[in-house]
Amino acid sequence: MRAWALLVAATLLVPLARAGDEANPDVTDGASARIQDGSLDFLAAWLEASPSGVAFTIKVREASAPLANHGWGIGFELGGTRHVVLVVADAKGALHSCACTAGHIGQTADDMPDDLASVSFTAGKPAYIRGVAPYGSVPGLQPGAVLQNVGAASLTYASASGWNDYDGNSALEGYHVERALVPAWVARAAPYVAGGIVLVALGAAGAFFALRKRGSSAPHPPAPPPQPPAPPAPGKLNLQPPPR
Numbered sequence: 001m002r003a004w005a006l007l008v009a010a011t012l013l014v015p016l017a018r019a020g021d022e023a024n025p026d027v028t029d030g031a032s033a034r035i036q037d038g039s040l041d042f043l044a045a046w047l048e049a050s051p052s053g054v055a056f057t058i059k060v061r062e063a064s065a066p067l068a069n070h071g072w073g074i075g076f077e078l079g080g081t082r083h084v085v086l087v088v089a090d091a092k093g094a095l096h097s098c099a100c101t102a103g104h105i106g107q108t109a110d111d112m113p114d115d116l117a118s119v120s121f122t123a124g125k126p127a128y129i130r131g132v133a134p135y136g137s138v139p140g141l142q143p144g145a146v147l148q149n150v151g152a153a154s155l156t157y158a159s160a161s162g163w164n165d166y167d168g169n170s171a172l173e174g175y176h177v178e179r180a181l182v183p184a185w186v187a188r189a190a191p192y193v194a195g196g197i198v199l200v201a202l203g204a205a206g207a208f209f210a211l212r213k214r215g216s217s218a219p220h221p222p223a224p225p226p227q228p229p230a231p232p233a234p235g236k237l238n239l240q241p242p243p244r
Contacts, residue, residue: 021046021057027074027152029169031061037070038062042167043126045074045152049178052117053134054141056085058152063127066093069109071155071163072129075102076147076175079140085133086155086163087119088112095119099137106162143179150175 025044035041041061048055058072066089073086082102087095090109097116098105115137122128135142153168 021048022059025059026150026175027169027171029167032167035061035167037067038125039067039070039127040154040156040166042072042152042154042169047074047147047150047175050132051179053132053137054147054177055118055132056130058087058129058154060127060129060154062125063121064123066095066121068093069157071109071157072153073155073163074150074152075170076150078138078145078147081139082149083138085116085131085138086112087116087121087129087131088155088157088163089121095121097131099133104162108157141177143177145177147175147177149173 022044025046027045029042029044031043032041038061042058043061044059046057048057056074058074060072068089068091071086071088073084075082075084077083084098084100084102084105086098086100086105088097088109089095094109096109096112097114097119098107098112099115115134117132117134119131120129122130133141149170150173151168151170153165155163156166157163
């Protein structure tokens with residue numbers, strides 16, 4: 001019974017744990033040996049539904065901290081205009097953001113409007129830059145919109161030319177914006193939580209049936225020997241024969 005329960009649990013867990021945005025990114029690019037700074041070596045980017053907008057993640061080869069005048073962005077066309085959601089680092093390594101019209105983005109990190117939400121930098125090998133473009137931060141960005149010609153890149157800043165692509169790629173023809181009921185991290189964790197619940201439930205059911213089967217197969221205790229009849233009460237007749 002226990003083996004059967006584990007087999008069923010494993011069968012259910014396989015589809016629940018399958019896939020993932022990092023395993024199937026929207027834009028990809030291979031690591032480049034010519035790029036010495038790992039935080040500028042763009043590897044992948046993906047978009048996800050979020051309750052408040054479009055969540056995005058940009059993956060680079062490695063980084064211990066955001067460096068000054070480095071940036072990371074995802075560009076797309078919407079309503080006939082090309083836009084970019086951009087995360088950049090100032091001279092102290094603090095993050096700033098912008099939902100900007102693509103082209104000449106000349107403002108420094110300190111001048112960015114910081115109109116993206118939940119911006120973060122996760123150091124490591126690889127490293128991740130995340131954020132959310134709220135609905136309305138880009139004109140027309142709402143559930144049902146289609147982002148065309150999506151691309152992603154790392155960027156560097158120069159005072160004469162502003163922010164310029166350093167390493168990136170473009171691969172996704174279109175992304176359909178959908179509203180999520182829960183944040184992306186909750187949606188990613190839900191299959192594993194559900195799989196754990198299924199596993200616990202099947203294990204409990206297996207233990208219950210095993211105990212029930214063990215109880216039904218246990219030998220019954222022998223019947224007690226017959227007891228002699230009690231002597232009659234005084235003044236009453238006893239119609240049973242005396243015990244031998």
